Amino acid sequence: MSTPVVVPPECALPGSPLSNAQAGIDACVHCGFCLQACPTYLTLEDENDSPRGRIVLMRALLEGTLAPGNESVETHIGQCLGCRACETACPSGVPYGQLLEATRETLAQHRPIPAIARIILWIFERPLLLTIAMAGGRVTRALGIAKLLARLPGRPGFAMAMLSSTSRSKTSARAAVRSTGEKGRVALLTGCVMEGLFTETNRATERVLATNAYAMASAPGQGCCGALHVHAGDADAARRLAKTNIAAFERTNADYICVNAAGCGAMMKEYPHLLAAEPEWAARAAQLSSKVRDVSELLSAAGPVRGGAVRTLVAYDAPCHLVHAQRIVAPPLDVLRAIPELELVPLNESDVCCGSAGIYNLVEPHVSDVVLARKLENISAARPDLVATGNPGCLMQIGAGLLRAGSPTRAVHPVELLDESYARRAPR
Numbered sequence: 001m002s003t004p005v006v007v008p009p010e011c012a013l014p015g016s017p018l019s020n021a022q023a024g025i026d027a028c029v030h031c032g033f034c035l036q037a038c039p040t041y042l043t044l045e046d047e048n049d050s051p052r053g054r055i056v057l058m059r060a061l062l063e064g065t066l067a068p069g070n071e072s073v074e075t076h077i078g079q080c081l082g083c084r085a086c087e088t089a090c091p092s093g094v095p096y097g098q099l100l101e102a103t104r105e106t107l108a109q110h111r112p113i114p115a116i117a118r119i120i121l122w123i124f125e126r127p128l129l130l131t132i133a134m135a136g137g138r139v140t141r142a143l144g145i146a147k148l149l150a151r152l153p154g155r156p157g158f159a160m161a162m163l164s165s166t167s168r169s170k171t172s173a174r175a176a177v178r179s180t181g182e183k184g185r186v187a188l189l190t191g192c193v194m195e196g197l198f199t200e201t202n203r204a205t206e207r208v209l210a211t212n213a214y215a216m217a218s219a220p221g222q223g224c225c226g227a228l229h230v231h232a233g234d235a236d237a238a239r240r241l242a243k244t245n246i247a248a249f250e251r252t253n254a255d256y257i258c259v260n261a262a263g264c265g266a267m268m269k270e271y272p273h274l275l276a277a278e279p280e281w282a283a284r285a286a287q288l289s290s291k292v293r294d295v296s297e298l299l300s301a302a303g304p305v306r307g308g309a310v311r312t313l314v315a316y317d318a319p320c321h322l323v324h325a326q327r328i329v330a331p332p333l334d335v336l337r338a339i340p341e342l343e344l345v346p347l348n349e350s351d352v353c354c355g356s357a358g359i360y361n362l363v364e365p366h367v368s369d370v371v372l373a374r375k376l377e378n379i380s381a382a383r384p385d386l387v388a389t390g391n392p393g394c395l396m397q398i399g400a401g402l403l404r405a406g407s408p409t410r411a412v413h414p415v416e417l418l419d420e421s422y423a424r425r426a427p428r
Contacts, residue, residue: 010064011062011063012061012062012063012064013061013062013068013106016102016106016109017101017102017103017105017106017235018058018061018062018099018102018103018105018106019062019106020102021095021098021099021102021103022062024094024095024096024098024099025055025058025059025062025099027092027093027094027095028052028055028092028094029092030052030055030056031091031092032052033089033090033091034050034051034052034085034086034089034090034096035050035051035052036089037085037086037088037089038050038051038085038086039081039083039085039352039353039355039371039374040079040080040081040367040371041053042352042374043367043370043371043374044079044367044370046076048072048075048076049076049079049080051080051086051090051094051096053076054076054077054080054100054103055094055096055099057072057073057076057077058077058099058103060073061073061103061106068106068107068109068110068111069110069111073107074107074111077100077103077104077107078363078364079364079367080100081320081353081355081357081360081371082097082100082101082231082357082358082360083320083321083324083352083353083357084096084097084320084321084324084325085320085324085351085352085353087324087325088323088324088327088351097325098273101230101231101233101235104231104232104233105230105233105234105235106233107233108232108233108234113232113233113234114363116359116362116363117232117359117362117363120228120359120362121228121229121232121234121237124192124224124228124229125224125229125237125240125241127223130192130196130224131196133196134192134193134195134196134197135196137163137166137196137197138196138197140160140163141163141164141166141167141197145160146160146161146163146164147160147164148160150164150400150403150404154365155362155365157404158361158365158369158400158404159362161399161400161401161403161404162361162396162397162399162400163197163396164400164403165395165396165399165400165402165403165411166197166198166395166396166399168198168200168201168416169410177207177210177211178210179209179210179211179213179214179215179216180213180215181213181214181215182213183212183213183214183298183301183302184214184215184254184255184256185214185215185216185217185252185253185254185255185256186209186214186215186216186217186254186255186256186257186258186298187216187217187218187219187249187252187254187256187257187258188202188205188206188209188216188219188257188258188259188260189219189222189225189245189257189258189259189260189261189264189265189268190202190219190222191224191225191259191260191261191264191392192223192224192225193261193392193393193396194260194261194264194392197392198392198395198413200416201260201413201415201416202260204413204415204416204418204419205258205260205295205415207419207422208295208299208304208415208418208419208422209258209295209298209299211305211422212298212299212302212303212304212305213302214256214258214298214302217252217253217254218252219248219249219251219252219254219257220248221244221247221248221251222244222245222248222249223241223244223245223248224241225241225242225245225263225264225267225268226238226239226240226241226242226245226267226274227263227264227266227267227358228358228359229241230267230274231357231358232358232359235274238267238274239274239275239278242268242271242274242275242281242285243275243281245268245271245288246271246281246284246285246288249288249291250284250288254291255291256291256292256293256298257288257291257292257293258293258294258295258298259292259293259294259295260294260295260390260413260415261390261391261392262294262319262320262321262322262325262326262390262391262394263319263321263358263391263393265292265293265294265321265322265326266321266322266325266326268288268289268292269289269292269325269326270289270325271285271286271288271289272285272286272289294322294326294328294331294390295390295415296322296328296331296332296334296335296390296414297328297331299331299334299335299338299415299418300330300331300334300335303338304334304335304338304418305338305422306338306339306340306421307338307339307340307418307420307421307422307423307424307425308340308421308422308423308424308425309339309340309341309421309424310339310340310341310342310417310420310421310424311341311342312342312343312385312386312417313343313345313383313384313385313386314336314342314343314344314345314384314385314386314387314388314417315344315345315346315347315350315379315382315384315386315387315388316332316333316336316344316347316350316387316388316389316414317347317350317354317375317379317387317388317389317394317398318332318350318351318389319389319390319391319394320351320353320357321391322390322391323351324351332388332390332414335414335415335417335418336388336414336417336418338418338421339417339418339421340421342417342421345382345383345384346382347378347379347382347384347387348378348381348382349374349375349378350378352374352375353371353375354371354372354375354389354394354397354398354401355367355368355369355370355371355372355375355397356368356391356393356394356396356397356398357393358393361393361397368397372397372398372401373401375398375401376398376401376402376405376407379398379402379407379409380405380407383409384409385408385409385410386409386410386411386412386417387402387409387410387411387412388411388412388413388414388417389411389413389414390413390414390415394411395411395412395413398411399411
């Protein structure tokens with residue numbers, strides 16, 4: 001008796017980004033290991049809001065049993081944080097982050113990206129407008145308006161709390177550092193929000209790298225990394241931004257490209273995938289991405305140099321795109337452990353998303369709040385003085401949550417603590 005031939009269903013979205021990612025969908029065996037790693041599944045308790053469930057929806061789109069405009073597809077794909085914790089848990093190596101981006105890019109071809117997201121992405125692609133927007137944010141913060149309006153209910157109040165949380169405490173005075181340069185030449189991705197609202201963190205990054213024998217190189221002409229755009233489905237804009245950055249950093253001839261924002265680092269390391277369809281750019285992207293390092297990677301490789309005592313209790317919260325997308329676990333802890341008398345306290349679910357996810361907290365505020373509430377409960381139980389995390393979105397999301405909860409705990413970047421430690425070091 002002959003075996004019947006199974007004919008696969010005809011693709012309903014031929015030539016789409018999602019159809020090009022079919023192999024990733026086929027890799028999923030629906031084992032369920034991803035369920036307990038997924039923050040939206042843990043908080044919403046809906047199979048459709050799990051990675052496994054969303055992959056079923058992706059397959060349904062390709063098979064034509066669900067249309068791109070289907071409300072269920074829009075809801076559950078939209079509610080995914082894109083934290084990629086499922087990739088860490090997956091035994092089959094499903095490239096879920098790439099599947100999600102391909103799905104959102106495909107859906108964007110059939111229905112518009114939400115208006116608030118379009119406005120934000122449009123501004124971030126235009127350096128002059130972005131500079132003006134960030135300057136306005138700094139003025140609002142400096143005048144105390146953001147802190148005052150943070151008391152408002154709902155999303156407007158939370159947005160102001162996010163802005164207010166970017167204020168940095170005064171640190172011990174520390175002048176620019178002259179480096180030996182023996183560890184290599186480094187160009188810093190200054191970033192959008194990092195340079196715009198966390199300016200002092202960028203300067204601290206440059207100082208601690210110099211203290212650890214890295215020579216700094218400037219990279220004029222760089223811009224937004226494109227992470228916000230590709231996560232939202234606007235991959236064309238992400239490709240334009242990637243090309244701008246590749247050209248800018250090529251001119252530096254740096255040994256390394258340092259990134260102190262986890263989401264940006266993950267994006268730059270994936271430029272070869274983003275530009276895979278353009279051979280010339282893909283080759284240049286691969287060369288660039290091979291040089292990209294998170295600041296904690298560079299500092300860990302250098303030692304790092306120990307500083308002066310900073311007596312404080314710190315809980316480390318791992319940014320999703322550092323621990324899951326880049327698989328960087330130990331280096332940030334190495335940075336914190338280089339600080340004498342700093343005590344690390346355990347934080348339950350430190351590798352679980354805080355609900356920021358780029359602009360997710362603005363387009364999906366309800367789910368973001370539910371995810372954040374779980375994070376704040378864990379921080380409250382740990383009772384640290386500070387929460388250290390290496391991504392601006394996480395710093396703002398957690399910082400805003402702590403501020404609105406009336407908590408004395410603050411959110412800081414690990415580099416800020418190391419810079420403070422170096423400022424307190426006895427002169428040599």
